[in-house]
Amino acid sequence: MGVGLRAQNEAKRVKVRLFALCLALLGATLAQGLTAAELAATDTSRAARWNTIAAYIFGDRKIEATETLIKLEAPPRAQDAALVPVTLIMPEKEKIKSVYLVIDDNPSPLAAHITFGPAADPGSLQLRVRIDTYTNVHAVAETVDGRLFGTVAFVKASGGCSAPIDSTDEEAMQGTGEMRMKFAAAAVPGEPMQATLMIRHPNFNGMQMNQLTRNYTPSRYIDNISISSGTSKIFDLSADISLSTNPVLTFSFIPDGKDPIRVIISDTKAGRWEQTFATPASTN
Amino acid sequence: MRSLIGIAAPAAIILGTALFSAVASAGSADIQEPQGLWTGAMYGPTPATLGGAVVVDLAAVEALLAEKPLLLDVGPAARKPEVLSGDRPWLPTHRSIPNAIWMPGAGVAPLAAGREELFYRRIGDLVQGDKAKPIVVFCRAECWGSWNAGKRLVLDGYTSVRWFPAGIDGWWDQHETAEVKPDAGWSAEPTP
Numbered sequence: 008m009g010v011g012l013r014a015q016n017e018a019k020r021v022k023v024r025l026f027a028l029c030l031a032l033l034g035a036t037l038a039q040g041l042t043a044a045e046l047a048a049t050d051t052s053r054a055a056r057w058n059t060i061a062a063y064i065f066g067d068r069k070i071e072a073t074e075t076l077i078k079l080e081a082p083p084r085a086q087d088a089a090l091v092p093v094t095l096i097m098p099e100k101e102k103i104k105s106v107y108l109v110i111d112d113n114p115s116p117l118a119a120h121i122t123f124g125p126a127a128d129p130g131s132l133q134l135r136v137r138i139d140t141y142t143n144v145h146a147v148a149e150t151v152d153g154r155l156f157g158t159v160a161f162v163k164a165s166g167g168c169s170a171p172i173d174s175t176d177e178e179a180m181q182g183t184g185e186m187r188m189k190f191a192a193a194a195v196p197g198e199p200m201q202a203t204l205m206i207r208h209p210n211f212n213g214m215q216m217n218q219l220t221r222n223y224t225p226s227r228y229i230d231n232i233s234i235s236s237g238t239s240k241i242f243d244l245s246a247d248i249s250l251s252t253n254p255v256l257t258f259s260f261i262p263d264g265k266d267p268i269r270v271i272i273s274d275t276k277a278g279r280w281e282q283t284f285a286t287p288a289s290t291n
Numbered sequence: 292m293r294s295l296i297g298i299a300a301p302a303a304i305i306l307g308t309a310l311f312s313a314v315a316s317a318g319s320a321d322i323q324e325p326q327g328l329w330t331g332a333m334y335g336p337t338p339a340t341l342g343g344a345v346v347v348d349l350a351a352v353e354a355l356l357a358e359k360p361l362l363l364d365v366g367p368a369a370r371k372p373e374v375l376s377g378d379r380p381w382l383p384t385h386r387s388i389p390n391a392i393w394m395p396g397a398g399v400a401p402l403a404a405g406r407e408e409l410f411y412r413r414i415g416d417l418v419q420g421d422k423a424k425p426i427v428v429f430c431r432a433e434c435w436g437s438w439n440a441g442k443r444l445v446l447d448g449y450t451s452v453r454w455f456p457a458g459i460d461g462w463w464d465q466h467e468t469a470e471v472k473p474d475a476g477w478s479a480e481p482t483p
Contacts, residue, residue, distance in 0.1 A: 049467040063380040114369035114383035213372030218332040226372035275374040
């Protein structure tokens with residue numbers, strides 16, 4: 008354990024003590040709130056959980072805390088746990104090689120790993136995920152020089168992974184693989200532009216019970232989304248059971264002014280879909 | 292050393308939680324109690340009552356904690372997909388009311404052969420034969436599993452069954468949770 012962590016733990020203990028004091032002062036008005044003991048216990052267990060996950064994903068690579076390299080925007084309280092919008096913001100985008108989204112308490116915590124290519128504009132990326140429980144969500148950026156930087160947000164959500172299916176599985180599969188792309192503006196070669204990709208796919212994660220048949224619907228979910236501008240990669244997204252039904256991705260890229268955007272999707276039942284979208288040309 | 296960023300979040304939520312009322316899930320007056328156990332879909336609106344048991348809200352559960360009730364969580368265990376992408380880790384975790392006994396799926400009806408007997412045997416052990424001991428049974432909100440598990444206890448002559456329909460959703464809005472493992476006695480005999 009390094010000096011930094013000890014310092015952090017000490018700061019944490021001071022914070023906990025301060026909290027105990029606050030709770031004591033506020034007395035009756037916060038009688039239903041967390042006690043200092045509850046707070047300390049949960050911090051410990053959540054930190055231990057993150058350590059376990061980080062060891063699986065990153066081995067012994069160090070993850071540095073950051074306020075600037077990656078930011079995570081997620082609703083503190085999800086309206087729909089099966090459809091939680093999460094935005095990753097990377098202000099120093101030229102330094103970013105890839106980003107990881109980890110939902111700590113989902114049973115398969117690594118929700119997505121996005122590796123950017125030369126045609127990417129890695130300043131921001133939005134996606135929609137399933138969140139199963141009140142949990143920390145971590146975003147980790149890997150820089151081009153191989154360092155890892157992380158940030159965390161707490162999201163209150165419940166039951167996103169096992170949200171039941173109310174139609175027949177066949178109905179849910181209709182139109183699977185259909186895509187639409189929406190461009191925010193006309194393309195100016197060399198200038199970043201934003202696009203939103205909408206994919207039709209039920210993303211069955213194997214944890215959902217069909218309410219009609221009371222059987223678990225076998226898993227079939229998107230495991231990879233690859234987007235290019237001509238022959239130049241925008242990004243590869245390695246996905247998991249946490250991606251929502253009918254995924255929506257908002258990303259930015261650098262159009263070259265002539266080539267279309269090509270999207271290739273695969274799923275865990277050998278489904279493969281490919282589509283190209285012409286970028287809207289600038290009128291001047 | 293990699294843990295620097297894992298410990299920041301919960302402190303921020305405390306004051307926030309005070310602003311929200313507990314998740315409302317007191318059951319629906321429109322839903323009638325079934326005769327015996329509910330064998331329909333496990334998730335959906337549940338009745339407002341459970342004959343032979345007392346329906347409790349969060350405040351009642353908090354008040355009851357001093358009596359050291361048996362806290363019985365029957366929420367389901369995460370089900371592993373047949374295929375996991377790449378070499379992703381499968382690390383299911385379950386958070387519950389601290390000190391709860393977690394018997395995943397114990398509210399399913401019908402249970403596989405022998406499981407209901409095991410349920411009664413295990414509960415009997417946990418309360419040391421005291422059928423008057425308070426038992427708070429819960430899962431998530433709008434989950435028939437806790438209703439069924441409570442019904443099973445009532446049918447077997449337990450006299451202090453408390454059904455907490457808001458469940459873990461009602462609890463963690465105001466309190467922290469603890470990671471719990473499935474009850475060993477319940478899980479030792481595998482679910483078919």
